[in-house]
Amino acid sequence: SDYSTPRCYLNHRGCYVVIAVSVFNVLRSLSAASHGLTDEQKEFQKVAFDFAANEMAPHMAEWDQKEIFPVETMRKAAQLGFGGIYVQPDVGGSGLSRLDTSIIFEALSTGCVSTTAYISIHNMCAWMIDSYGNKEQREKFCPDLCSMEKFASYCLTEPGSGSDAASLLTSAQRKGDHYVLNGSKAFISGGGDTDVYVVMCRTGGKGPKGISCLVVEKGTPGLSFGKKEKKVGWNSQPTRAVIFEDCAVPVANRLGEEGQGFNFAMKGLNGGRINIASCSLGAAHASVQLARDHLLVRKQFGETLSNNQFLQFKLAEMATKLVASRLLIREAAQALQEDRPDAVAICSMAKLFATDECFNICNQALQMHGGYGYLKDYAVQQFVRDIRVHQILEGTNEVMRMIISRNLLSES
Numbered sequence: 001s002d003y004s005t006p007r008c009y010l011n012h013r014g015c016y017v018v019i020a021v022s023v024f025n026v027l028r029s030l031s032a033a034s035h036g037l038t039d040e041q042k043e044f045q046k047v048a049f050d051f052a053a054n055e056m057a058p059h060m061a062e063w064d065q066k067e068i069f070p071v072e073t074m075r076k077a078a079q080l081g082f083g084g085i086y087v088q089p090d091v092g093g094s095g096l097s098r099l100d101t102s103i104i105f106e107a108l109s110t111g112c113v114s115t116t117a118y119i120s121i122h123n124m125c126a127w128m129i130d131s132y133g134n135k136e137q138r139e140k141f142c143p144d145l146c147s148m149e150k151f152a153s154y155c156l157t158e159p160g161s162g163s164d165a166a167s168l169l170t171s172a173q174r175k176g177d178h179y180v181l182n183g184s185k186a187f188i189s190g191g192g193d194t195d196v197y198v199v200m201c202r203t204g205g206k207g208p209k210g211i212s213c214l215v216v217e218k219g220t221p222g223l224s225f226g227k228k229e230k231k232v233g234w235n236s237q238p239t240r241a242v243i244f245e246d247c248a249v250p251v252a253n254r255l256g257e258e259g260q261g262f263n264f265a266m267k268g269l270n271g272g273r274i275n276i277a278s279c280s281l282g283a284a285h286a287s288v289q290l291a292r293d294h295l296l297v298r299k300q301f302g303e304t305l306s307n308n309q310f311l312q313f314k315l316a317e318m319a320t321k322l323v324a325s326r327l328l329i330r331e332a333a334q335a336l337q338e339d340r341p342d343a344v345a346i347c348s349m350a351k352l353f354a355t356d357e358c359f360n361i362c363n364q365a366l367q368m369h370g371g372y373g374y375l376k377d378y379a380v381q382q383f384v385r386d387i388r389v390h391q392i393l394e395g396t397n398e399v400m401r402m403i404i405s406r407n408l409l410s411e412s
Helices: 023-028 039-066 071-079 098-109 113-132 135-146 261-297 309-337 343-368 370-374 379-391 397-410
Strands: 007-010 016-019 152-155 171-175 178-189 196-202 211-217 223-225 239-250
Touching: 039 071, 039 098, 039 113, 039 379, 071 113, 098 113, 098 261, 098 309, 113 135, 113 152, 113 178, 113 196, 113 211, 113 261, 113 379, 152 178, 178 196, 178 211, 196 239, 196 261, 211 239, 211 261, 261 309, 261 343, 261 379, 309 343, 343 370, 343 379, 343 397, 370 379
Parallel strands: 152 196, 171 196
Antiparallel strands: 007 016, 171 178, 178 239, 196 211, 223 239
16 A cells, blocks of 8 residues: 555566556646646645655555544644635635645545545535634634644434434524533544534424534533444544533534524535545546556466456546546536536536546456455555445435436426
């Protein structure tokens, strides 16, 4: 998994062919990754590529196997401005655009998808506080989140409400200057290890209009966590249930007014869908190059696999779908940045198309590696495991189809 060091592959003669593969070269290999970008975007893309190669890729396998939450590495990323990429500068953010953010997450995820995906969730939480919090809330929470001195988790899903998020049951009853929370959240990235929980809870009646958003700080009495989940991928970030038992949260920690929480959550997810699709993009980008390199050196039937026309065509299809995914994601990022009327539908299209196609790209890259692809010594299998969940979270791809079709059918 350290792509910057030589690796050995057994060829058909039983000899070893030594290959040096660097993450940076992987990322530069498809010129479309930087095609059409401004000089400034190319510069921070290169910074993200370098960080992925030097600080993430050498540790990717270890973080996965030992289930390490790489706090110090993420704080190094925050020093480069990656802790609050689209948070406003007055509270410590980088103030970049959604397109800029996508470019950064694509690059970073080539070094470790799981860690980058958590950074994307953390960024979404910081943005929600920055966008919907008042002056005091922004100044209290955002600087520490942007520096990653503190980490954040997004709490929407519950054991009984996944895709049907508006049916959530976690209740918040107001008593004086506090809300008393009762209920639980499921599958929370960073749960138990993070400091700030952006929680959607029910302060009113049924449906989305009864949902509000509270910021709950770690250490609050009544806040506890379930066991650490054992997952197929995303192992560098802990996942736990977040449990509230008569948990008293100050009214001052409510974002916006009562009843606005569901709207905040959905707006956060629009950006989150672009972010997670961008993480899939980086995994696919790296996997295409890993497959290409393997085909060039692996010999069967007296010649390298790169001479096999079927595999040549497969590689061409993978690269084409990668570029198509990138273009759609960047179009969606621009639509969201401009607050276009079609932004929700295009974000859903990007998430649906890119996470499906990028998983297929990574899976095909594994297939091209043959038996070697199934070994944990080879990074391609980790890319497959880490991005499989992207088709489920931030709204399942079935829900994306619902959003897109409803948009089409509602057009006059």
